[in-house]
Amino acid sequence: MSSLRATVGQLSQAQKPSAGTPAYSRFVNRRIGRVFAAAAFHAGRTPNQVSLASGFCSLAGIVLVATVRPSFGLALGVTALLVLGYGLDSADGQLARLRGGGSPLGEWLDHMIDAVKIVLLHSAVLISFYRFDAFDNDSLLLVPLAYVCMSSVLFFGLILIDQLRRRHGDAAKPNVRGDSVLKSLLIAPTDYGVLCLVFLAFGNPSVFVALYGALLALNLLFLIAAIAKWYREMALLGARA
Known part of the structure; x- marks a missing residue:
């Protein structure tokens, strides 16, 4: 146990920068991940x-969302699997x-x-809404559909901007403004x-649907702001080329 504890301590001193990291990932998920990483290290x-185990846990939770009628027990099981998958991620x-x-x-x-x-999770919510007649208003099916589109665009945008920044070096630096706790919360x-956790x-x-829809709206606002920032950054990069 002491060896495992020492490994967790070693990992805590070798974390990625906190700047730009949302609160849950920064204060909760990284700590969960440290324990899993240390345990996996000692297990060889x-x-x-570990990546495949993460994907399996997430997939199990997603399948339950799409195939089992919503209930309190299902909510607990799905949340546990998704949180476990994210910790392993x-x-x-x-x-x-x-290593x-x-x-x-x-x-x-x-x-x-x-x-x-990210695509399967929101697709599973859409399937659940449709299969189990959670609402009389069919227009609510558009909420998970919109979440699929938004998540895919945001994921691609983050990956692409990171690759362009790496390719062009200091000409297009990431926006690092320290490791403010307030920013992490925002x-x-x-x-x-x-x-x-919404699950x-x-x-x-x-x-x-109220919480899920609120998250969608907030993420859309973030995506719009991010696209505007990325556009300005890439335009500046082009002007310097």
């Missing part, structure tokens, strides 16, 4: 195995750093799982972990 597991990168660094395969696998996960609605209300359709 690889980062890719943090653990794979920490385990890779603990001396990641690999192109590991980075590709991690991003592919994330890309599949951008918390964009955190996948917050979305996972605690999945047994009550009215409450769930």
Whole structure:
């Protein structure tokens, strides 16, 4: 146990920068991930195995959303699986750093799982709304459909802007404004972990759709602001080229 505790302590001293990290990922998920990464390290597991375990847990929760009638018990089970999957998603990168660094395969696998996960989760919500007649208003089916589109665009935008910044070096630096706790809290609605916690209300359709819809609206506002910022950044990059 002391060895496991020491490894967790070692990981806590080797975290990625906190700037721009939403509150749940920063204060909760990274800590969960440290424990999982340390346990996986002592069990002789690889980062890719942890990534696959993350994807499996998330997929299990997503399948339950799409196939089981909403209830309080289902809400607890789905939330537990999604939170576990997200914790393991943090653990794979920490385990890779603990073992001396990641690999192109590991980075590709991690991003592919994330890309599949965000599309399937909102698609499963759409299927659940349709299959179990949670609402009389069919227009509410547009909420998860909009979430699928928004999440896909945001995910692609984040990956693309990161790649362009890396390619052009200091000409297009990320916007780093320190590790303000207030900023982490303000951008918390964009955190996948917050979305996972919203599924605690999945047994009550009215409450769930209110929280889910509010998250969608806040994420849309964030996406619009991010696109405007990215546009200015890329225009400045082009002017310097």
